[in-house]
Amino acid sequence: MAAGEHLSKRTDRIADFRQYRHAVQSGAMCYSVRQSGVIETLSLSSRDTGRWIIPKGNIDEDERPYKAAKREAFEEAGVVGKIKKLPIGCYSYVKSPSKPVYLVAVFLLRVTDEEDEFREKGQRIRQWLPPSEAAALVADPN
Template structure:
């Protein structure tokens, strides 16, 4: 939330430069929410409080090498940003930018992620669902 509006911090992917959200592989020593929090730090330089429950999931094909991909299912967690650091593990590999949730939805390639981003005000219980 920024000035009463839902905002999303998108980052660029390392390979294609397209807009994405931080995501990563499960970590044996962390629950899914803590893993999301760790990935947000490593990929976007974000420190803050993560919600324990996901707001939803989306699927995409992770390209491992040319001609080889792996279907993945990503659980998405909201994180209230407390700090945005200038120096973080992947700061030289990625760009980051804040967007209004609806613009962020238009910028991502994955249709299910687009739908999740468009629904954020309702999912976060900020705006009532329209009947």
């Protein structure tokens, strides 16, 4: 079984994580291949601290994790496209000591269009960068 398949099976069993005080979320690593052939990735500012992040959020009940990632990408950044069904990786973070540990499964989304109107427009800044620059921006100092 490939690593992505194993992670996908685990993220589909959300109740398993919640019983151990984990919250499972889905995130989208959004990328675009420009006409010149250059690949760029999308970085977003968070609403509370202004740090650079990828679109991510909670998985609705009975929602597949990859579909949640696609939904979050549209709601937070106004991007649509083709998403891979298996995660490319995951990471965890803690918002505060009183909250659970968040486990985020990350899915690759090839952006085909950017909408002008979306739920969180005006609350975030979106920018397209080469992957190495985007990685440096989203790196968590903790």
